[in-house]
Amino acid sequence: MGPAVDCGRNLRGYSGTISSPNYPNRHPPFSYCLWHLETPKNTKVKLSFTDIFIEIDPLCRFDFIAVYDGPDTNAPLRDVLCGRRVAEVETTSNFLTLQFSGDYANSLFGFSTTYTALPQSNKSSLACNGDSMTVVFNPDYIHGLGYSSSDLTLINASCTAQSDNPIVFEVPFYGCGTVKKARHDHIIFYTNVIYGTAGGDVITRQKDLQFFVTCELDMDSTVEIMYMSTNQVIYNHQENGKYDVSLAYYQSKDFDSPILESPYLIDLNDTIFLQASVNAQDPDLTVFIDTCFASPEPDFKAPNYDLIRSGCIKDNTYHNFASGSGFARFSFNAFRFLKVHPSVYLQCRLVICDINEAESRCNEGCVTRQRRDLGSKLWKTHAVLGPIRLKRHSESEAAGSISEKKEEVVKTDQSSLYIMGISVLVVNILILALVLMRYYRKQPTGYRYLPVATQ
Template sequence: MNPGALFGGVVLVFVLTQAAGQALSDLTFTDVGMDYVSLSWTAPADLNITGYRVSYQYSGGPQTGLNPPPAPEDTTATVQGLYAGVEYTFTVTSLGEDGEENGEISGTATTAAAVLNTACDQGTMELSIPIAALPGVIVTSMHLLDPRCGATITPTHVILSTHLLECGTIRQTLADKFTFVNKAIATPVVSENGAIRGRNFSRSFQCEFIRRFDITQRREVLYNIPPPSVPIEIEGGNNSLIISMNMFTSADFSDKFDSVDFPLQVTPADRLHFGLGVDSPLDNLELFALQCVATPTLNPDDSPRVSIIQDGCNIDPTLEKNDARSGEKALYYSVQAFTLPNAGDNSLLYIHCTMLVCFEDDSDSRCSEGCVPARGRRQAGSVTGEHRVRRESGKEHDVKISQGPIITKTGKEKETGSTFPTVGVAVGAVGVLTGVLMLIATVVLVRMRPGLVTRKTAKDRAGLDNYSFQVWGKRKPNVPSPDTQ
């Protein structure tokens, strides 16, 4: 077997130890979660086995034995209580009549990353952590910076919420940008004999906003800075993929703007460069830009609304696609900067894109159709219901993501701090929270293999009326817990 063989998105490395010409073989990781790994192996029929020993450890950590160990007739085991996103080495050893080792096999597997959900809405911030990502932690002890602000425990998650100015939340201000930071804190499990298992848990989360004066409301409004990436957990397993939208500094798409660079300041003479992407262990996916629009808030249905891409067709006459860089899983576009008509703050806008993720081998998918104007699609649907039936089968799914805010400044305007009077703070992008939550909760891809895991992390950012995600893991730490101090 190839030592670099790939099983369900987990790279396995095998080290075989033979005994008397015989050895265990075919070590396979059949299921990988945030806090557990299931494995199986093959034992020779003529090998006398009276017992097994299964041990595991992460880099720099202690070696731990599975207790109770598998029975002599078993060739499967499940190790639980692991840390999320950590690479472990597993060793299965068979024992002979006198307890001697007569077979051994080893391999490595990385547990699934923990997906944290941070949401800010109507002046509040909330963090949701999967309980499976908290082994060795007393979840009932979890609290925010103010110990009086405890957690709500559900069967699957620990939820911490607070007002932006309560529970010890720290506000950081830089010009017209506000960042609100808090922490999820918990203590490790202590056994009755005094043994401590686990580590002190401390995880920061935050929300970022910019302040703009809205003429129509006659007061200042906080607009959020949305995350560039959205990890999505796939139903029915521990699989996930990452949908991303990034703004780039130039037409060569080599450098991305980071969260600290927003709001982007542009002039009408500039071009906006943005890229769309999907990251997944699956190789047979393709990405299709179904729709891109611009609105003055994080609500893609807000008004005024300018269409850039509609039904897969380029609507804006200045839109250009970089075919050289684009591929099946990534699309790159440039469009001339613009302002929105009849908006309270017509210089500020967000770009929202609806993307379809399809399987390349599905010739009936919407992705394979390309540009089809709305009227043409309705006519085609009236002739045959074949496409409609197939699309309802779950082979393609749409995902919405946003980037911004972007401020288009005229030549007379200068990059200065706010000169507007503070007459109260309102909340921008009202009403998009429920739609985004429902969309993310219903995204499903079929034919996912067990054991697939996210390959890279998303920005640890959160936004008003928008769901952001933090992903910890995919690393080889000296200490296993996802603590931050």
């Protein structure tokens, strides 16, 4: 009997194959596999089991395949399979978890399945990413219109489908004929067309086929960073919105060496260098630092301290560096809040602009008039970096914590002596009471008068 076998992995894509260990040979005893699959947004997953040959049991209690409609085994259970059969299973979302479990006996030949991403509408789907849009067609839908994947192209005819089953177009925002248009309400539109070219040399009875695909991206993003002077460790975390925006610390104004270690040790009044970047292929995009403010609390309640507000610099150590294609850079000197607040949280509102748009927000600079509140729903991207630990403050805190521990030890010793004294006193009182009770019990009983019952 061999050791347990762990298998499975994380998968992303449009289609592929999943098989049990050693397939088409016998799978090892005690096999346990988990595959986590993610397909493009607005699609679902279709599993086609071409071969299942595992231990036969009406209740699938021994060897089994479980299909979950979601990213893990806490998701709804879609189906449980075993025995000798073929099967098809579909999810309702673009996440699927496949579990295979085998016990110690009757190891057979396992299974093989293909997975395919299909539009949730069974026709077509569109998903907008940070620098491209993903179009997925159900092949049956395109075939029903009289076309195949080889008949479809983008505006630039050299840009064809990346996959035949399903039919998938990865449409870049910059290239393949994509047209970009910016509006003053902080929206950028990217549009392309998928054409169907009719076959034949002289005539055709097929209708012209054109799919217009458009992604509109909000240009306002928010990045939250923090630096702390406590021993708490903050792991890097990034949450992607429509635009993929990141914020990173750098060691100097040259911005050639990002800070990778955590925590990032720094002294009060040292200069902190940061770069905000939009991760997109479009070279005409740039980033503008609209607002950055600090708070001692993660919920950004008062007190707040502004570094820059609506493009107007509020802190005398804040400095903007020249921006470029896809990035903006700035710096300020490290500080701490008074009244022994150990942490500083920084929240920045970033605006993404088209370099070629003369009237964009990036070219307005400082705006002193009251601007329309963009609302939190437009703040698409959040990232947590850090911590930056203030060296001197940390040392003073460490010294303070040592003195506090000494005081706690002294207080603990005093409390222990007090409790011990009280305990000794209580024990002595109990002993004295016991002695008195025994003494009085040995004394002769005197005459006593009892009341006489009356009729």
